[in-house]
Amino acid sequence: MTILKIYTAPDPVLKKIAAPVVTVTHETRTLLNDMLETMYAAPGIGLAAPQVGVSQRLIVVDVSRDKENPTPYKMINPEIIAVSDDDSSYEEGCLSLPQHYADVVRPARVTVRYLDENGKSNTLEADGLLATCIQHEIDHLEGILFVDHISALKRNIILRKLLKAKKEQQENAAHKL
Ligand code: K1U
Numbered sequence: 751m752t753i754l755k756i757y758t759a760p761d762p763v764l765k766k767i768a769a770p771v772v773t774v775t776h777e778t779r780t781l782l783n784d785m786l787e788t789m790y791a792a793p794g795i796g797l798a799a800p801q802v803g804v805s806q807r808l809i810v811v812d813v814s815r816d817k818e819n820p821t822p823y824k825m826i827n828p829e830i831i832a833v834s835d836d837d838s839s840y841e842e843g844c845l846s847l848p849q850h851y852a853d854v855v856r857p858a859r860v861t862v863r864y865l866d867e868n869g870k871s872n873t874l875e876a877d878g879l880l881a882t883c884i885q886h887e888i889d890h891l892e893g894i895l896f897v898d899h900i901s902a903l904k905r906n907i908i909l910r911k912l913l914k915a916k917k918e919q920q921e922n923a924a925h926k927l
Pocket residue numbers: 793794795796797798840841842843844845846882883886887
């Protein structure tokens with residue numbers, strides 16, 4: 751398995767709408783396994799294919815806190831087919847917006863339909879952190895970041911800081927050449 755590069759904002763791949771997977775192949779399964787390994791290594795509790803530079807509708811999620819008993823989900827073409835009336839708020843992070851966090855309000859429970867790695871259709875009812883994480887990852891497939899759910903003022907502060915950090919990294923790398 752391979753640990754993949756995680757793209758950070760403002761990279762255009764994070765703002766694209768990802769394409770549906772037409773056929774589940776060996777390459778799809780390899781990418782899902784690499785995404786899981788990348789997510790565990792980061793560490794994170796979810797990852798979407800656009801975050802590793804692949805504009806396809808694939809996500810992985812594991813919100814289990816017990817490293818001995820991991821509960822990974824690999825989802826192909828995930829779709830939210832029902833949401834609860836009540837909301838919940840969670841202080842979200844994102845591997846593509848490193849070191850930034852904000853409270854995001856989303857439906858407390860969702861029902862998600864997806865294909866598993868064998869191409870079989872599944873339905874999952876999720877609540878708590880699993881529901882939050884699945885919604886965050888499906889947002890990535892639509893080119894939406896958690897900062898798109900907060901005020902423009904807070905969003906612009908975070909995005910400006912990330913752009914500044916990226917420019918500094920590039921300048922430091924150029925000086926080392
Ligand atoms: O999609 C991503 O960028 C991953 C992101 C998922 C997420 C976090 C919080 C709420 C919703 C979705 C992360 O995993 S950020 C890292 C993180 O939350 C974490 C890392 C280690 C242990 C526990 C949590």
